[in-house]
Amino acid sequence: MTFTPDIQAFCCHYTSQQTIAEGKEGLKEDGLPANVTFNRVVCTGKLQVSTLLKAFEEGADGIYVVGCPADKCHNVKGSQRAAKRVDAIKKALAELAVEPERIEMFHLERGFHPEFVEAAQLMNKRITDLGPCPFKGEAK
Amino acid sequence: MIIADRKPLDEIVGMVSDAKKILVLGCRGCVTVCSAGGEREVEILASLIRLGMLKQGKKIETIEGTLVRQCDKEYIDGIDEWEGQYDAIVSMACGVGVNFIANLRPSTNVYPAVNTSFFGGSADQGVWMEQCAGCGNCVLHLTGGLCPVARCAKSLMNGPCGGSVNGRCEIHPDVECIWQSIHDRLGRIGNAEAMNTIAPIRDWSTAGHGGPRKSLRDDLTI
Numbered sequence A: 001m002t003f004t005p006d007i008q009a010f011c012c013h014y015t016s017q018q019t020i021a022e023g024k025e026g027l028k029e030d031g032l033p034a035n036v037t038f039n040r041v042v043c044t045g046k047l048q049v050s051t052l053l054k055a056f057e058e059g060a061d062g063i064y065v066v067g068c069p070a071d072k073c074h075n076v077k078g079s080q081r082a083a084k085r086v087d088a089i090k091k092a093l094a095e096l097a098v099e100p101e102r103i104e105m106f107h108l109e110r111g112f113h114p115e116f117v118e119a120a121q122l123m124n125k126r127i128t129d130l131g132p133c134p135f136k137g138e139a140k
Numbered sequence B: 001m002i003i004a005d006r007k008p009l010d011e012i013v014g015m016v017s018d019a020k021k022i023l024v025l026g027c028r029g030c031v032t033v034c035s036a037g038g039e040r041e042v043e044i045l046a047s048l049i050r051l052g053m054l055k056q057g058k059k060i061e062t063i064e065g066t067l068v069r070q071c072d073k074e075y076i077d078g079i080d081e082w083e084g085q086y087d088a089i090v091s092m093a094c095g096v097g098v099n100f101i102a103n104l105r106p107s108t109n110v111y112p113a114v115n116t117s118f119f120g121g122s123a124d125q126g127v128w129m130e131q132c133a134g135c136g137n138c139v140l141h142l143t144g145g146l147c148p149v150a151r152c153a154k155s156l157m158n159g160p161c162g163g164s165v166n167g168r169c170e171i172h173p174d175v176e177c178i179w180q181s182i183h184d185r186l187g188r189i190g191n192a193e194a195m196n197t198i199a200p201i202r203d204w205s206t207a208g209h210g211g212p213r214k215s216l217r218d219d220l221t222i
């Protein structure tokens, strides 16, 4: 059976300009996997741990966060804070014996560049290889 | 304040694995300030417990609540709000809070979600340091305000020991030798000769070695 992961991407306003400018069709042409859903936030520093966990509870197989380069964040330290929160979730996943690499942080330049789509492709490949998230086991 | 750290999640999930509905109970006191068990941590832990249970193929309902303080009779009655809605309580307060809740609910399972670690302060954002051990007979007036009980690895009353090197403790180079700091500080405040006074063998009976301690203020009781 083929497995198509549910991947939730949380991107800041600045790094996800491409999603707005190109629209769905344009991104598809660039090679963006259709199973990646974008959630735009004003700054990744605003993202709470609980918001990312909720995405797992709602069925995500993988999650990634895209914020500005660590030393060039529009809001100074926003993407550094986000990276710390992603690390905290990686640790929590490990404590629950779930693969920590199901969540990842990417620091990308703003604007138009192929790395934005590459991050989505990388996560899609990684999570497809890992298989369905263990949190999705049928509840008894 | 009291400093605590969340327990490993597998340990917490193991505690509640037979429960169907739990109350995850935070405290707005010390554990909020040290980010171990306040409202935000309650929300995160409740989610992680639900995920941990899902991984085991089980479903658990969580109620999230936070009291002003779990160590105060005046405030713990606030727990009545969720009466009948849970079959176990996971307290994110320090051990004092967990005990108070257990005293209040004699027939309900109460589990600790944090390891209560020490009395300390915030040295930097996200960094807490132990400063006092609650020994019940404070000697800070003799030691320049720096505590040898909590901050000397051997709780020496006449330090430093022979292992002190360049102001660092022999247990680890990252650890300050507090007796070196006491010595330096006494010098700076013009009291270096205090180091010549040999402290007598200490009576530790106030430090919890005589069973649980109690503080009673007659002027406050009614």
Ligand code: SF4
Residues within 6 Å of the ligand: B002, B027, B028, B029, B030, B031, B032, B068, B069, B070, B071, B072, B093, B094, B095, B096, B097
């Ligand atoms: S229950 Fe513990 S953590 Fe909460 S205020 Fe009291 S001493 Fe501090």
Ligand code: SF4
Residues within 6 Å of the ligand: B131, B132, B133, B134, B135, B136, B137, B138, B139, B140, B147, B148, B149, B150
């Ligand atoms: S001497 Fe005792 S009471 Fe005073 S700071 Fe040290 S541990 Fe606390």
